[in-house]
Amino acid sequence: MFFSVRDLELRKVEFDTSFPPGKIDFLDPNLHQQGDLRTRGSVELLSHTLGELRVKGHLAVSMTAPCDRCLEAAVSHIDSDFDLFYEPASIAVEQEEVELGEGETEIGYYEGDGIELGEVLREFVILAMPMQKLCQAECKGICPVCGQNRNLTACHCEVKPADDRWAVLKNL
Ligand SMILES: [Zn+2]
């Protein structure tokens, strides 16, 4: 779904749509969309700016990515409001290296004469993915000795206590 600046000059455009899996390319072979991504909101051209666009709305989607511990699919439900600002990429070149002050909204850029909703949503979903992805909170992970998924098989390997220095790093 593409919103052209020319249309936005006339009026704010509302959307209420869904993207089936595969419609948005998440550029990561490990990241998969489960079921439809549903979204509604609006795109507006902000007055008194050099073509700044505001994309605001709500998005709900379930994504799967490999579990950090056992590599089986871990589902992340994203159900979130978004309020994003985009400037023409041509302006970005002039404003290179501008540091954002605290509390300032991070601004994205769009190329050409408009903005593609699928690309906006892709970026938002990638950023909204949790840092830690687990198939279940109590995932037992893969046995470092025999390599079995310990959620499925209770092996009886003797695992030496982890070196504390590494344990600290893992918890970061
Ligand atoms: Zn797991």
Ligand SMILES: [Zn+2]
């Ligand atoms: Zn084992």
